[in-house]
Amino acid sequence: MNLLVTGAAGFIGSAYVRMLLGPGVAGGPEIGRVTVLDRLTYAGTVDNLDLTDPRLRFVYGDICDAGLVGTLMADADQVVHFAAESHVDRSIAAAGEFVRTNVQGTQTLLDAALRHGAGPFVHVSTDEVYGSVESGSRAETDPLDPNSPYAASKAASDLIALAYHRTHGLDVRVTRCTNNYGPRQFPEKVIPLFVTNLLDGGDVPLYGDGTNRRDWLHVEDHCAGVDLVRALGRPGEIYNISGGTELTNTRLTEMLLDACGADWGRVRHVPDRKGHDRRYSIRDDKARDELGYRPRHDFERGLAETVEWYRRNRDWWEPLKRRAPAAPAGAGHAV
Template identity: 60%
Template sequence: MWPIRRRIPGRYTGLACVTVPPPTSRYSPARGRTRPPPRATTAISKSPRAPCAPRLESFWCPVARQSGAAVQRVLVAGGAGFIGSCYVRELLSGAYGWNDVEVTVLDKLTYAGNLENLAPVEGGYRFVRGDICDADLLSRVLPGQDVVVNFAAETHVDRSIRTADSFVRTNVQGVHTLMEGCLGAGVGRVLQVSTDEVYGSIDAGSWDEEAPLAPNSPYSAAKAGGDMLARAYARTHGLPVTITRCGNNYGPYQFPEKVIPLFITNLLDGRTVPLYGDGANVRDWIHVEDHCRGIQTAIEHGEPGGLYHVAGTAELTNAELTRRLLDAVGADWTSVERVPDRKGHDRRYSLDDGRLRALGYAPRVAFGDGLAATVRWYAGNRAWWEPLKERLASAAA
């Protein structure tokens, strides 16, 4: 069980903190209050220790709280991405029972970051545009945070094969900078979100948390490096950081370069979909809400310095996944284009999540139900994904 550390005002001297004004209105997405408009872009005041502090795009809309109740302050790095935004939406909706919570979303807003992912909870969080590699920025936003959850990462394997620089920078150097910042700010709980791909490929059975790391792509190698840094900060400095590793996620608001939204949106547009190699590669699929529920379980009940797997509910070959998507959209195999296999393509992933289940976690979304709901979401939200696909097409041209 995690200890809860409360902030002592003025304890962490010498750090340039972001000043948050007192609430001017009350709003809680879970309670249906009227949403106030976001505050206009502001500048974070400069500190004598940071004379060149940059102007940052940020706004703050306070979450309603009960009078006199303790407030949990949570910073979500990468909170405008696919999984991070789901966590923010669930947290602010009251799904985890943290009704008295102040959320700061820190996101660089690279190509996959999108504030529209947070539209359902607009007005319930504070946003700071920035990079986890920016130590000066972190020194101003981390003090006062009770919990830090790190979703910030470069994640697309194919992109990492083409060029790995940004993956090493964000997934390794960024994690180091964030861990150092959390240590200096005295953050009470830190959660590093990671992937099953750090283990490489497994022919049979499932990895437990003691399995050796054997990453095969630049992406997974960089994630493994970040995990080892987080582990080192727990072991060496006593930073209360926990690591979670999950399988392949799916659900609404996933950027349409990933396989499930790519296939759905291509098929909705009457286009073909690419199937790598023989299609026999096996992946373990988990709905994004189940993944975020597992993360919250690790935050609330996991051991500092611990590692927990968040496993999915369906191990499928890529060919079987393709068949299910074709059926869901009403297409046939003439829409499938066979393409050469990816370099270093891992054959199979599988996680044993017994350690997390012992803390009370269990996935709730059956794959068939979750996939059908995901197809319906993309079919009904063209205004969200069509501009993103146009941007991808322009970048590839």
């Protein structure tokens, strides 16, 4: 079986490919070859992949390129679609690339999958499509209420993907995850940004009053959940995937300061982001009950291991920080 994985030079997609091709062959013996399609934007690097693995083929290209996508889809049995623009602050400053990649790119992939009969088509999305959650937790049947241009572009791509199932019968399965963390995350997101700044002796930007709340999910648990959806999920269904550790940004900052041997003197309070969602929270009963999903990483231990990875792998993240385009004015991090 040949699997096409988009955006797999990035943080989550590359972790998924490493899981599939790693010891024990997590994806099962049916995984014959994995083709990675990635445009290598500032947040992606081939250093995240083992290009010497004979089961892996890397293709540089854009998911909006219908000709290239069609050629790759003709040879694909199944698709896992990670490729996306995902930095909320950048979407506020310039939404066009988010609409192009997240909406048009997804539609281009769906058209090709439909033409060539590829499926399942797993569309990887985010809990941000539900909007800010004042109380309780959102289930897959709850309405979408996105606030940022990023979240709106992902909500639109979710709806387009599901429409291809309902209209054409394409085997589409949608996942929505909470905030990911772990090694190899590009250092513009809050955990790697704070860790790398602190390791360099710098300060860290904390939005507003620091009471915004997020649920944290280790990237390996997320990837395991995505693969359960690929292998066992039902066509046309949505599956929430959470980590089960909800923290305020203030508490997360405290933990990162402690892990890096720093104090609150290194924290710089910055104005809150426009339209900043106060809280995200989702229910993942469906993935647990139907697929047997369970997050396996303890957050405190996983966070400590992540900090240690960045401490030991400056050669990975220092070049990325140097080459990254300037963040929008006033931007701090994406949570």
